[in-house]
Amino acid sequence: MIGSSGTKEVIMQDEIIANILKSANLSVTASRKKILNLFLSTNGALAHADIEQEADEKMDRITIYRTLQAFVQKGIIHIIPTTDNSIRYALCKDECSEGHHHDQHVHFVCSECHTTYCLEQINVPHVKLPSGFTESQTEVIINGLCAKCHA
């Protein structure tokens, strides 16, 4: 659900979503629209479990797995590394495309509420590697307390 916005906005959003799917060469189905909508209306990251809960109406676990896999492969979302053995996904920025993720922003994971924030504004600092090593992607994960969870 898009919240309390009017019908016109809902239709707009719906078309935006459909277009994202089409330009990724994915057919536009109810489950995909629902999951993509969830990502668009969340500014943090989502785990498989979150999606399973939110998309309350009957949607198979397996469909969620496959949808997420498809989205990752097509460059719509990307995986954020975690220490708790749970895969978290977040929307990609424009520079990402099929098979080529260029995600250079910092992720912040709150140790209290476990929300994952994408800090787009902040650039990933460049790190010099030992000789023989080449970088294709750098991920920065910062753990700590977010603004909401401060005492």
Next chain:
Amino acid sequence: MIGSSGTKEVIMQDEIIANILKSANLSVTASRKKILNLFLSTNGALAHADIEQEADEKMDRITIYRTLQAFVQKGIIHIIPTTDNSIRYALCKDECSEGHHHDQHVHFVCSECHTTYCLEQINVPHVKLPSGFTESQTEVIINGLCAKCHA
């Protein structure tokens, strides 16, 4: 196994391992020595599966789980974030203690051979956070090709 070193060195290494365990308040058992030895003789990170393979002699899966948990809790090893839903562990440096991990070095994961290197020499750059956010730990994971896997 320590390789082809002489008997004296093996005994030395054995004592070092026992001391690490003792100062962490863990009793010295065969499984723990074997797993800790594995970490000491690997300069990268190990996943549960790696340990299960290497420690070929009969050692229960469950013992490995519990040993790793104990090591993490006591500050002997720490978890490295990954994108592939597999928990990887690496030895902690001296600054780590029970319940308090101060691991500030960069990790490099080779996309070819999936070896995880700890780049101790390289400092983690400091990142400025939005107001209200406080950092407790920063992790940097770099993906790319390692020296061995270069064509």
Next chain:
DNA sequence: ACAACTTTGCAACAAAGTTGCAAAACAATG
């Protein structure tokens, strides 16, 4: 060497993820 305590291995269980296949939904035509 003995008693108190910790760790191990087994069994059983729970959670997370994958694969094959038939039915349903979608896309693209006329």
Next chain:
DNA sequence: CATTGTTTTGCAACTTTGTTGCAAAGTTGT
């Protein structure tokens, strides 16, 4: 808008990964 070909979904069954309780075995300290 109906039909055909393709893609996606949902189900069942299975694999892999991780957890818990408990008795037997091992470790520690005296």
